[in-house]
Amino acid sequence: MKSALQLFLVSVICFLTTVPVWAEDKPFAGTELTILMIAGHDVGLKTRLPEFEQKTGIKVNIITVSMPDLYAKLGTEFATGGNSYDVTEMMWAAAQGYARGGNLYELDQFMTKYHVDTKSYSSVYVDNHMIQFPQKEGSPVICLPHQADLQILAYRADLFENDQYKAEFKKSYGYELAPPASYPEFIDMAKFFTRDLNGDGENDLFGTVVMGKNFPSLVGDITSYIRGMGGNWLDKNNHPVIDSKESIAGIQLYYDLFDKEKVTPKGAATYSWGEEVADFQNGRIAMMQIWPGAVVALEDKQASKVAGKIKYSIVPGKAPTVGGWAVAIPKTAKKPEASFIFMNWLTSEKIALSRAQETGFSTATQALYDDPVMLEKFSYLPAVKASLPYGKGWPQIGEFTSIWQIGAQEISRIFSGELSVEESAKNMQKQLDRLMTDGGYY
Amino acid sequence: MADTISQIRAAFHRKSYLFFLGPSLIIMGSLTLYPMVYGIKLSLTRYNLVRPWIPKTFVGLKNFTDFFSDEYLVKSLWVTFKFAMGTVALQVFIGLLVALVLHQILKKTSLLRFMVLLPMLIVPVVTGIIWRLILNDTYGVLNWIIQWLGIAPQLWLGPDLALITVIIVETWAWLPFSILLFSLGLSSIPEQYYEAAAIDGAGPWRTFFTITLPNLRWTLFIVLVFKFSDALKAFDTIYTLTGGGPGIATRALALYVQNRGFTDFEIGYAMALSILVLTISFIIIGPFISRLDKQYE
Amino acid sequence: MNRSRRLSTKLIYAFILTVFLVWSLFPLFWLAITALRPNLGPLQMGNPFVFSPSLDNFCSVLSGKNLLPYFLNSLIIGLVATFLSLFFGVLAAYGLARFNFRGRRLALQWILSIRLLPPIGFVVPLFIMFKALNMLDTPATLIIVYTAFLLPFSIWMLTTTIQEIPKESEEAALLDGNNHFQVLIKIVLPSLWPAMAAVALLNIVAAWNEFLFALVFTSKKAVTLPVAITAFLGDRGVYWGEISAAALLTAIVPVLLLLLVHKQLYRGFGHWGVK
Structure with missing residues (x-):
């Protein structure tokens, strides 16, 4: 009885003495934040949030939605001045668009106050001023990098390092079998590996794979090819150049893999991510351009027959597309500073690195690419690091969803046999031209 | 005096439909009048939801005249037409057939009756996904089965078959609706009619055309009206199954409206398109409405 | 005569119902199969009916x-x-x-x-x-x-x-x-x-x-x-x-x-x- 009383008194005293400190340390105690994220991007947060909430007294609710839904939500939200979210995830290009529309909070004052070092973020986003609006030296910071994505080439090491294949390839093509350094080499190797392994008269190993489905994923995939051939969607001054000789060559290359060279599965005309990853997991594909986000699925020992047999390199055209996601604060957020404290915690090296180590989620911290734990566990990271200097973002404008829409629509019409590559390019050029004129870019 | 009271009572009696109809009209009105007026206003403007640097401008009927030069709209109208014809015809025909068979051989409540309604209960988004798995050309169970039967595997979502596949999947998802309504309609036909027909020596076909079908006409109208309107609005299944592809081969009207409204965020044009959908619906369904109305006036 | 006709009618009914039920219920069956497949994933080569079921996905x-x-x-x-x-x-x-x-x-x-x-x-x-x-x-x-x-x-x-x-x-x-x-x-x-x-x-x-x-x-x-x-x-x-x-x-x-x-x-x- 006595000891119970003692315990009670001690705890009361402890409580009384800690309260003032607590209050000083936690200026935002009691604040509730609502965070909007893409599904799957909240991995590793559930276990780490309690610590943050305890330290700051801020309560964090994370809402996850799928990608198209995110834009529908943010679109209505921003258009009508809603204030449902305190921090929201978005693609880089979207951040530029929303900032142009005046929807995002400028972060500079907080960056100074909390001594944020931008060097800790994946260099490609900082060096290309993607976290700033307008996208150039000296502009205000409007978002912080959350997830890093840069296209790389996954290839089957068990095929590429097989002595018999190596000898056979050298004999046929006159040079060594190694990760392709250019698109002509890529096509040679894709042709070489497309074969019938079980002898039933049907090809069951394919050199590579493309995605012909009318979906944004198509544009995500083809852009590296277009740029690898020297083309692009828009030039530096935001004029569309998708009908240039180079851009058409890129589209033609992508389509030829399916149509002329036949080095992809027949169904590729209707593929999107799910089908592509499944084909690679089943060992039907020799080389595939992927986002690092897909590596987890490819290396999943239970789901993938080729887990542990994959190596990674830079894409053949050496113009990998930079994707990834940023976090930003809507202008209407009620407590922007509390929002920033959360964002800063989320993107800090410590949290980003430990989340990546645990889950393989490719957070946007530069330390990822040099961390021994990461390098040992995730064999794709050196390829990403090597690709960083070549990375090119989407057209960094608010119209990017429309560019996707136009691109996916018109290019998939090539795959459905409705348009020729030139007709498709001409259609896209016309629509992009109208889009950019409307947007007041020139 | 008593006369006035009964007059008042009679007047009250005549107006009492307001008591019945009022609450519904208020609920629907409060939710739709403002959006309808606002929508019509929007349809007369150029308004981009996410690009405030494009000024919101009044453009008169430009959005509507733009329809005539919108080749994508024409394509999606054609797709929608084929889709609506296909799904409505299949749902009416198969729905009626199955309801008739069930009615002939089953008790009022049975496990089978319960089972045929199940597809409707699956979230539409998942309907598309599960069919994508089944129809996958390499791993899908459908191709596996037909290969096992010695038939060549097909590209079910490829350019040649996609629209037919989409029609079949949509029909699959919504057949329970028509089966349910037809079953209801069938069980409300009094037995005496059939007994009388049997005494007259009518065969099954004559019984069907002289008794079953005429008595099902309400149900038939309801199914036609609501399935047509749903077909013109069909979105979920197509979106998850093909995304409107390959190319734009299955991009029905609702997907096109969604593309313009929530990808381009051209909300003015999307509103004009919505009004077009409404108008087309009325043109197609109008005859059914007036027919229904004539019947009970 | 009458009896054989009734029998054939019944057979036709049974046939229609069977075809319809297979078409109608198979996707639901497949939904359950997919849910019961362990994280191996449903897109696998070979016989799609052979797998060892688990409740992992539900968990x-x-x-x-x-x-x-x-x-x-x-x-x-x-x-x-x-x-x-x-x-x-x-x-x-x-x-x-x-x-x-x-x-x-x-x-x-x-x-x-x-x-x-x-x-x-x-x-x-x-x-x-x-x-x-x-x-x-x-x-x-x-x-x-x-x-x-x-x-x-x-x-x-x-x-x-x-x-x-x-x-x-x-x-x-x-x-x-x-x-x-x-x-x-x-x-x-x-x-x-x-x-x-x-x-x-x-x-x-x-x-x-x-x-x-x-x-x-x-x-x-x-x-x-x-x-x-x-x-x-x-x-x-x-x-x-x-x-x-x-x-x-x-x-x-x-x-x-x-x-x-x-x-x-x-x-x-x-x-x-x-x-």
């Missing part, structure tokens, strides 16, 4: 995300909206079926037009309206929206059903001094149960599965199951197994309700008598 759905609040939201919103649409629907249907007044046809057409307009045309104006009323992200908003958009079908379906019911006994009851409301309760309702059960079923399925309004009008507190489920559609492909498991779990409530109303659906028919 990860139930443990990964706390679905309970979404479930409760869906349940409350679905049930209340269904009840309201049915309650007001019956009243309105009686009004439209048994009264002849000016503007009746216009009212019917206007009611139908609500059902005809693509929801996408409503979303933005409604969002602005609810924001002005400070009603975003509340279950009440979705209840009102669903009630309003379920009413047209309820009213039309019930109106035509009431018109099928012979008027004579109602007229007699009116002459006996009952008012219209009493007539509705005492005479019309008993014949209306099956149609009401059907409408209730279709309405709750629609409300339970509705996606677009639920997505746009909610952000945190009033999020419903279909919106929560799409979180399984990742940005890098689909979690086939988990989404199948989630879909099956989501379907539990409509299935239970179907079991509940199923007896009502085909009961009480045929006692309207001869017209």
Whole structure:
């Protein structure tokens, strides 16, 4: 009885003495934040949030939605001045668009106050001023990098390092079998590996794979090819150049893999991510351009027959597309500073690195690419690091969803046999031209 | 005096439909009048939801005249037409057939009756996904089965078959609706009619055309009206199954409206398109409405 | 002769039913198979029927995300909206079926037009309206929206059903001094149960599965199951197994309700008598 009383008194005293400190340390105690994220991007947060909430007294609710839904939500939200979210995830290009529309909070004052070092973020986003609006030296910071994505080439090491294949390839093509350094080499190797392994008269190993489905994923995939051939969607001054000789060559290359060279599965005309990853997991594909986000699925020992047999390199055209996601604060957020404290915690090296180590989620911290734990566990990271200097973002404008829409629509019409590559390019050029004129870019 | 009271009572009696109809009209009105007026206003403007640097401008009927030069709209109208014809015809025909068979051989409540309604209960988004798995050309169970039967595997979502596949999947998802309504309609036909027909020596076909079908006409109208309107609005299944592809081969009207409204965020044009959908619906369904109305006036 | 004909008819019926049931139920069977496949993934070469089942996907759905609040939201919103649409629907249907007044046809057409307009045309104006009323992200908003958009079908379906019911006994009851409301309760309702059960079923399925309004009008507190489920559609492909498991779990409530109303659906028919 006595000891119970003692315990009670001690705890009361402890409580009384800690309260003032607590209050000083936690200026935002009691604040509730609502965070909007893409599904799957909240991995590793559930276990780490309690610590943050305890330290700051801020309560964090994370809402996850799928990608198209995110834009529908943010679109209505921003258009009508809603204030449902305190921090929201978005693609880089979207951040530029929303900032142009005046929807995002400028972060500079907080960056100074909390001594944020931008060097800790994946260099490609900082060096290309993607976290700033307008996208150039000296502009205000409007978002912080959350997830890093840069296209790389996954290839089957068990095929590429097989002595018999190596000898056979050298004999046929006159040079060594190694990760392709250019698109002509890529096509040679894709042709070489497309074969019938079980002898039933049907090809069951394919050199590579493309995605012909009318979906944004198509544009995500083809852009590296277009740029690898020297083309692009828009030039530096935001004029569309998708009908240039180079851009058409890129589209033609992508389509030829399916149509002329036949080095992809027949169904590729209707593929999107799910089908592509499944084909690679089943060992039907020799080389595939992927986002690092897909590596987890490819290396999943239970789901993938080729887990542990994959190596990674830079894409053949050496113009990998930079994707990834940023976090930003809507202008209407009620407590922007509390929002920033959360964002800063989320993107800090410590949290980003430990989340990546645990889950393989490719957070946007530069330390990822040099961390021994990461390098040992995730064999794709050196390829990403090597690709960083070549990375090119989407057209960094608010119209990017429309560019996707136009691109996916018109290019998939090539795959459905409705348009020729030139007709498709001409259609896209016309629509992009109208889009950019409307947007007041020139 | 008593006369006035009964007059008042009679007047009250005549107006009492307001008591019945009022609450519904208020609920629907409060939710739709403002959006309808606002929508019509929007349809007369150029308004981009996410690009405030494009000024919101009044453009008169430009959005509507733009329809005539919108080749994508024409394509999606054609797709929608084929889709609506296909799904409505299949749902009416198969729905009626199955309801008739069930009615002939089953008790009022049975496990089978319960089972045929199940597809409707699956979230539409998942309907598309599960069919994508089944129809996958390499791993899908459908191709596996037909290969096992010695038939060549097909590209079910490829350019040649996609629209037919989409029609079949949509029909699959919504057949329970028509089966349910037809079953209801069938069980409300009094037995005496059939007994009388049997005494007259009518065969099954004559019984069907002289008794079953005429008595099902309400149900038939309801199914036609609501399935047509749903077909013109069909979105979920197509979106998850093909995304409107390959190319734009299955991009029905609702997907096109969604593309313009929530990808381009051209909300003015999307509103004009919505009004077009409404108008087309009325043109197609109008005859059914007036027919229904004539019947009970 | 007659007997063999009856037999062949039965065979034809059995054939039609079998074909239909295979087509109708196989995808559901496949949904269950997909949900029961361990994280090996459903897209595998070889015989798709051979696999060792596990409940991993169900576990990860139930443990990964706390679905309970979404479930409760869906349940409350679905049930209340269904009840309201049915309650007001019956009243309105009686009004439209048994009264002849000016503007009746216009009212019917206007009611139908609500059902005809693509929801996408409503979303933005409604969002602005609810924001002005400070009603975003509340279950009440979705209840009102669903009630309003379920009413047209309820009213039309019930109106035509009431018109099928012979008027004579109602007229007699009116002459006996009952008012219209009493007539509705005492005479019309008993014949209306099956149609009401059907409408209730279709309405709750629609409300339970509705996606677009639920997505746009909610952000945190009033999020419903279909919106929560799409979180399984990742940005890098689909979690086939988990989404199948989630879909099956989501379907539990409509299935239970179907079991509940199923007896009502085909009961009480045929006692309207001869017209």
